[in-house]
Amino acid sequence: MAGIVKITYSGQVVKYIKDMVLKGELAPGDQVKEAEISKKLDISRAPVREAMQILINEGLVSSKPQKRKYITALTSKEIIDSYFTGGVLEAAAVAKSLDAYLAKDIVRLEKIVEKMHDLADSDSRSEQLATLDNHFHDVLFSRVDNQLLIELCRRSCQEISKFLLFRYWRNLFSVAEVYSRHKAIVDAIKNGDLVELEKVIRKHYNDSGLRMSRYGIDKIDLTNKGINQD
Structure with missing residues (x-):
């Protein structure tokens, strides 16, 4: 049996389940069996139930009356809606903070973008690109003086869609695309172009x-449908 430290047991159960999702051992729509997890980790059902509630509150696990708990499964439209909302919120947050960015912030962003560009020949580039992407958006949020807005931005897609479908997300774009997409944001900040900045982030x-969207539970590819960027 794989025992765990019981001081922070519910938190470790949460991590255990999240790791299973990231590894693809639990996929969207899969049932989360409390008894099985309890036995696997050699702990009582109480911390597992507590962990389930934490994950339900985060949106990563769903539960319906008279039904068992399962990893949240998003439809194609729900994925698009979450990213659209995240884009609108982050664009507004960063644009509102445009005057607050310092020269050192721009340098940090440029260094991250250059590192993205340098990963073209790296065997572990998808994992490294994911880390750099997180650092990039952390720098953007670092000058946003509105914690509620930051939390809403992150929750809208980064903590649900991106996490649940991480194994797909990390390979969505080529290295060249990742580089150009992030460089466009940096250029807009450097130029102080408020309108362009909101446009490129959205x-x-x-x-x-x-x-x-092609990885939604209904597997509808909406790539060619397009979304109004204005």
């Missing part, structure tokens, strides 16, 4: 949502 998210 397009950044909309393009991701459209490509991710």
Whole structure:
């Protein structure tokens, strides 16, 4: 049996389930069996139930009356909607903070983008690109003086769609595409172009949502449908 430290047991159960999702051992729509997890980790059912509630609150696990708990399965439209919403919110947040970005922030963003470009020949580039993408958006949020807006941005897609479908997300774009998509945002910030900045960030998210939509539970590819970027 794989025992765990019981001081923070519910949190470790949460991590265990999330790791299973990231590894593809639990896919959207799969049932999450509390008894099986309890036996696997050699703990009582109480911390597992507590972990389930945490994941339900985060949106990563769903539960319906008279039905068992399962990994949240998003439709193609729900994926697109989550990314569209994330793009609108992040674009507004970053644009509102445009005057707050310092020269050192732009340098940090440029270094991240250059590292993305340099990963073309790396065998582990998908994992590294995912890390760099997170760092990039962290820098963008670092000058946003509205914690609620930041949380809404992250929850709208990064903590649900991106996490649940991470194994697809990390290979959505080529290295060249990843580089150009992020460089466009940096260029808009450097130029102080408020309108262009909002446009490129919304397009950044909309393009991701459209490509991710093919992995919805209903497997409808909406790539060619397009979304109004204005």
